Amino acid sequence: MRNVSKIIVLVAQLLVTAATAETVSTTNGGDSFMAGSTISQTYDAPGDIFVAGEVVTISGQSDGDVHIAGMNVEVDTNTNADLYAAGATVTVRADVAQDVTAMGYTVRLSPGAAVGGNARLLGRALVVNSPIAGALTAAGGEIALNSVIQGDVRLTTDNMTFGPDAQIMGQLVYASRSEIDIPERVISSDRVRYERLTRGMGWDDMRDTWEEVEMPALPTFISLFSVFLITLAFFVLIGSIFLTFAPKHVSRMRRDITNRPGHIFLLGIVGLSMLFGLIPITALTIVGIPFVPFGILLIILAWTLGYLLAAYAIAMRVMAAAGGPADPSLLIRLVVLAVAVCVVTLLNFIPFVGWIINYTLVLLGVGAMTAALFNRLIGNPGYALDVDMKPTEPE
Known part of the structure; x- marks a missing residue:
């Protein structure tokens, strides 16, 4: 809670x-x-x-x-x-009592900082000037060490340099395409192990990209807009399929989201937890390992459909509040869906909070589908009598 x-x-x-x-x-x-x-x-x-x-x-x-x-x-x-x-660029100038996990184009642990636990670093250029009380794990295009590392060190790089204050008290394991000369003042040779780095095309492409740009290159507007149009068309296509062949089911789940948002939100947490828990449980049976990819596909499918359903439900509620038609045509519903996708996509440009909003939509949509599934498994109780002894259909 x-x-x-x-x-x-x-x-x-x-x-x-x-x-x-x-x-x-x-x-x-x-x-x-x-x-x-x-x-x-x-x-x-x-x-x-x-x-x-x-x-x-x-x-x-x-x-x-x-x-x-x-x-x-x-x-x-x-x-x-x-x-x-x-x-x-990530620069750390403060003391961290426990672990540091950082990634970026450039990551720097400044001399004024200190790490009380382990440090895990990933980036194009990594500079370690802070003492580390635990272990160091780093992978990057260039790694520069100039501090005392009390624990073990594991490095993956082709370019490694050591400053005058560099000293490794534990073991050093480094991976590169060729051996690197490690000064004795940093660590004795009997505590150093070299592993030949075999890289696929993916690693080489990443390294080449690092070397060609000064800072991370952001996608161009045309590229972003093209991806947006393709995504929008994909969502509208999915929506048209469900609104055409299962309009009553979609309408029922939409009403659940707008009428019982808190209840549906909690069901979304339950449903998503069940889906994610399905992967390790299936793998533990050994015979279910081949079905793990299908479980991952099911998670992606539920995430996408839940996101789409919740955005559509909220957009329909807004349209109704604005005086829209009570029973709109399929074309109007698809237009509402397209507008909803555009709005929630723009929310992604709001740092952190936009992600929270979109994740909330996923939970609402998955919750509505979970409620529908539970009702299906439990069964329809049929007609119920109200206080006037008149039959009333359940919603």
């Missing part, structure tokens, strides 16, 4: 601020949430921190985990737990 409360609060904040694209900020249960374009925030948070934006700079103190994502990310917040960061 705690996670449900977080989602509800963020949805309410979005409805108020989406039109002006202002920074969204809220707290719940000690956790702090913030999303916007340019964010510079100082925290004294008793719980976890979640931040997303284009340019993000945070400082202060957190007693919980820190989750941060953006194009340019700078972390000056001391945390007593874990740090998770992703961006084009």
